[in-house]
Structure formats: C-alpha cells, structure tokens
Amino acid sequence: MSNGEGRRSKRADARRNEKTLLDAAAAVFVTSGVEAPVRDIAAKAGVGMGTIYRHFPTRADLIVAVYRHQVDACAEAGPELLASSDSPYEALRRWIDLFVDFLVTKHGLAAVLQSDNAGFETLHTSFLDSLLPVCTRLLEAAAEAGEIRADLQAYEVMRGIGNLCIGADSDPRYDARRLVGVLIAGLRA
Amino acid sequence: MSNGEGRRSKRADARRNEKTLLDAAAAVFVTSGVEAPVRDIAAKAGVGMGTIYRHFPTRADLIVAVYRHQVDACAEAGPELLASSDSPYEALRRWIDLFVDFLVTKHGLAAVLQSDNAGFETLHTSFLDSLLPVCTRLLEAAAEAGEIRADLQAYEVMRGIGNLCIGADSDPRYDARRLVGVLIAGLRA
Amino acid sequence: MSNGEGRRSKRADARRNEKTLLDAAAAVFVTSGVEAPVRDIAAKAGVGMGTIYRHFPTRADLIVAVYRHQVDACAEAGPELLASSDSPYEALRRWIDLFVDFLVTKHGLAAVLQSDNAGFETLHTSFLDSLLPVCTRLLEAAAEAGEIRADLQAYEVMRGIGNLCIGADSDPRYDARRLVGVLIAGLRA
C-alpha cells in the first residue's frame, strides 16, 4: 500500500468513523434525548468514549454535527419558499412548519436549545447563525407586505417557537404544531 | 404552661420553621432554580437536610408549598378579572399576564412544569388543579362572546404559555411576556 | 386529690405507660423485627420517641424488657421439667424446645443475640444471666446420668441453639426445630 493511498484511506476511514458516530448519536438522541449518556452513544457506535470526545469535545459540538444537515436544509428552504409561495406570510408559515417538524422530532433538543447552561452556548449560537438570517428575511418580507406586525425580532419568534416545541413528544394532550399555529396567527398585523 | 399551650407553641414553632424553610427554598430557587440540591436549601435555611425531608417528602411537595400562595392568588384573580374587565378577552389577557408574571420570575419552574419526570407529576397536577378550571372559565367566556376561537383546550393554552416562559429570565433578548401577547392575539376568532 | 393518691396514680400511670410501650414494641418486633425503627415503635404506642428513650435508653434495654416475662418463664420451667421428666436428657430436650419456640417466634432476636455490636452486650448478658444457670443445671444432670457428653459448656450449647434459630422464620426450606433436634441428638454420650 502506498503512502498516498494509506493517507487517503485513513481520511476515508475517519470520515466513515465520524458518519458512524453521528448516526449512532442520532439514533440514541431519538430514544434517550439529546442529553443521553456519552457511554450509550459510544456503545451504539461501537467506539470508545474517548473517540466521541476527540471528534466532538463538547456535547454541543456533537448535537450541532448531528443536526447540521437538517438545519442547513431548513435554512436553504427559506428563500425557496419565499419565491414559490403566494405570499410572504404563507412562506413564513410554511417555513416555520419545517422548523417545528424538525424540532418536535428531536427529543429534548428544544429544551437544551434554551438552556442557559454554558456548555450549550455553542449549540445555541450555531443554530441561530444558520436560521436567524432566514427567519429575519421572511419576517421582513411579510412585514413589508403588511401581513404581519413589524415589531418582532426573528430571535424572539424563533425562540418562542423553540419553546413551544419543548416536551411536545411526551404529552398527547399537547400539540405543539397547533400552538405554533396560534402564535403565527398572532403575528398578523 | 398548660398542655394546650404547650402543644400550640410547638406547632407555632414548627410553623415558624416551615416558614423559614419556604423562604430559604424560595431564595435558593431564585438563584439556582427549582432543582437546586436539597443540601443547599437546608444550608440556606440553616437546618439539617432531614428537616426538609420531614416537611416536604418530595421536591414537588416543596415547590408546591413554596408557590402555593401565588398560585392560589392567581386562581382567585380569575373570577375577579372576569367581573371587572371590559370583556372576557380582556379578562383572559390580564389573567394570563398574572400567570406569566408568576412564571418568569421562578427560575426553572416552567421547565419542570412540563418535565415528564415522574417525580414532578404531583407538582404538575397540583398546579393544573388550581389553575385549569380558572383558565377554562375565562376561555369559555371569551369564546362565548365570540372574541376567540373555541377549539383550544385550556390545558394546551396554559402549557403553551408555560413553555414560552421557560428560560425567560436568563436571556435579555427574549421577552416571554411579549411572545405570550402574540400567542393570545393569535387566539382571536 | 391527696398527695399520696396523686403520687400513687402517677406511678400507676407510668406502669400503664410502660406496659403500652412494651406491647407496642412487641407488636412491631413481630412484623418488622427487633431492629425496627424507634419511630415505628413510638408511633404504634402512640407516644413520642423521647418516651421510649427515657424508659429504655438502649435498644437492648427495650428488647430485654419486652421478652423479660418469657425469658423468666423459660428459666423457671427448667427445674420443673427436671423434676417431672423421665430423665435429665428428656428434661433438657423439652427445655430446649421451649427456648427454641421462644426464639423462632421473635423475628431477628436470634440475630441480635449473637451480634458483636456493643449496644447489644446488655441484651446478651441479661438473657444469659437468666438462662445459663438453668441450662447448666440441665446439662450437668444429664451428664451425671451418663446420657450426654460432659465436655460442653452451657454457653456454647445455648449460643449454638440461638444461632440455629436465626432466620428460621423467613425460609420454608429451613426448619430450625429439626436442626436443633439433630444438635441435641449429637450431645448423647
């Protein structure tokens, strides 16, 4: 085996390894929530705990990586929805649906997103960096079209939606989607 | 000292002590949240941990006791507001303001209120028992007056409001009161 | 009420009180064993825990008092059995039956009787003071009659019997009476 190939295969290995890790973490997050013991995730991935820590020094790093694709997809959907919807408000509504669908299926994610625990600062920031501009854009468009009030920051709206999604999966009497619908209705001018 | 007085003075003592406990717990809850270690609360009160357990066997019992008065006051304010407000919707709005004021000043309370942890079941139940009938009454009045949609359960509304209050005290960019206002606006028919 | 009467009735009260205590302790010992929490005994007696401690400073004192009558009765039965039995060995056998009957019906008593815990020293001593002379007498009589070996101390025999009774009530596969029978059979010359 040549050095070049060796190096390349190592990189490939590392990528595969990281993929395994993220899949395992995602699976454990579904059943045990995003605060599941590191040991459980490592076990699911079939690696040592040290490997998790090497790739993702903090839990926030791991969570960010696990949901990176879905968050990016959500961010990217914003402009498309704005272009394809009948109105900015409709685009906003549909985009928020996407965001809510994402959140309510992630056991415990909404909860850590608003956690004031210092360790989750990164997570908070990362999600907001991706989504806040999109949400801002949609809110501005709807506000400019006179469809909604103009005095609300995207940060507040997203945070509110995030909060409404907390614990949505463990209580059949509570329908986060419906309440978010009420909130969005409340934005109307 | 007669037996009667003796017994009474002991009870008075215990009551005084319980007051100390509740004050200490309230204080610790403010700084460390309602999930603060029992040891910390005991230390703050200047009592042994056993004393906490004697008075409040579970953490839920303690939290309920700490906030009992405020919850009751909130519950009692409902009918009064309904009688004194210009409209049922206005009464609802003002009552919810009270509820939100209560929640946002209780570090971590909103979070445990929606926790699916079995230990907090009592807490959950206790709060709902007091407040749900009041909220139901206000929602029905407003719905009957045609001011709001009639398809939302009080449970959902209260839970939504509770969720919006989570973490409200640790983030200056997030104003739970304002968002709850948006939610209430969204109830309009 | 005269002083004399007052004093006498107080003594009567104290006696009644102590009787209540012992009955309650006996009852709790039956269900929870002789190491039951002091609180439980006090509750059963309808008195404060301090009252228990006043009358019986150590647990051993309480246990001794609870079983005083039965131990005395057992001690007194010795000479009678010796007089009325066909042989000293037969008297010994029947006396040990009494002792075993006493022990196996006292949940946990046999266990604390051999405990090396300093607190139970009194208990140990008290029981032995009453019963050892009786047992010694019976063993000597049987030994002198040539029915059993003469090299065993009463202390050892009683302790052995006590040990064989440990846990006899919680295991249907173990019959302490039968094993004690084997032990007594083993004493034969």
Place this chain on the structure above:
Amino acid sequence: MSNGEGRRSKRADARRNEKTLLDAAAAVFVTSGVEAPVRDIAAKAGVGMGTIYRHFPTRADLIVAVYRHQVDACAEAGPELLASSDSPYEALRRWIDLFVDFLVTKHGLAAVLQSDNAGFETLHTSFLDSLLPVCTRLLEAAAEAGEIRADLQAYEVMRGIGNLCIGADSDPRYDARRLVGVLIAGLRA
C-alpha cells in the same frame, strides 16, 4: 504495539486491577465484615468507588468474586474426600470441617448468607449452586452406608452449619467447630 497485544495488555491491566480490588475487599471484609462501606473498600484498594461498581455492580457480586476460589476449592474437595476417606461419614465430617474453616474466617459472611435481604439472593444462590450438590452427594453416600439418618436435606444441613458459624470469630467462648461437630454427631443413624 499491535492491536492484539494492545488489547491483551489492557485486559491484563484490568485483571491486575481486579486482583487489587479483590485483595482489598478481602482485607476490608476481614476487619469490617462483608457489609463494609463501598467507600472503605475503594479507599483500601486505592481506587475510586466507581471502579468497584464497574467490576462488581452489586455487593453480592463482589463477595462472590472474593470467595470464588475458596468456594470452588471446597466444592472440588468433596469427591476427593469421598474417595480417600475410610467411610462416607468420615468424608462428610472432613468436608464440613473445610466448609466451617472457610466460614468462620469470613467476618459476617455466614450472617449475610442467611439474610433474607433481596440484594444477597445472588450470593446465596451462587454459594448453594456450588456446594449443595457436593453436600448432597456426601450425605447420600453416608446415608446409603447406613452411617447417618437419611431424612435430612443438604440445604438444611448446610444452612444449619452456616448458622452455627455466625459470629464465631468475635467470641472466644464460642467454638463453632466444636458445635458443628456435635451437629454432625447428631446425624448418626
């Protein structure tokens, strides 16, 4: 270092550590009994408490491991004694000597062996699984040879012996070996 070696050396390390643990536990058991606090055992071994729990999730697991070798040796000695002794009864007697020697030197072991505490169920079972068949075999052989009565179960006999050994080490006036001798003598037909 190859993977194979790396893995093997790690296991060797863990084994060494486990040995340290067992030695420490054995030492603490001698001085403080088999119910010594986990913290004490960890301290003696110079490890964290978590290490104990990792290797031996329950106290019963630890006790079983500490005495595994001796119990096995005792079990294995049974057939040998049967083959090498002058009579089955003699083999039984000598085997029971081994068992008693084992028990009386284990502070508190005999006591937990008959404890009805659920946590010690495993311990109880483990010991019986090893020793009961051996004892049964010896009793049957002696019974068939007409040397002892045939109506006693090995369980009862072992339990009785175990009981006789309780507290044997803390009382110079009590010689468990001698009393067990009496019990065994009592088995004679």
Place this chain on the structure above:
DNA sequence: CATGAATGAGATTTCATTCAT
C-alpha cells in the same frame, strides 16, 4: 415528664471527563 422536630453522619449510585495503554 412527654413530645417529636431537628440534626447530620453515612451509605448508595451515577456519569462527565480524563488519560494510561
């Protein structure tokens, strides 16, 4: 003298994080 509230040591158990192999 009786009460029972209060004390607080002590035991168990979990899990994030480190680091020797």
Place this chain on the structure above:
DNA sequence: CATGAATGAAATCTCATTCAT
C-alpha cells in the same frame, strides 16, 4: 488515534439520637 477503565464530585435519602418546648 482509539480505547474504556478509572476517577470522584454530587446528589439522594434514612434513621438513631438529642433537646427545646
């Protein structure tokens, strides 16, 4: 670079014993 054993701080809860009322 990976492993997972080890660490040990934290938190909970119990109950014998004391002592203010």
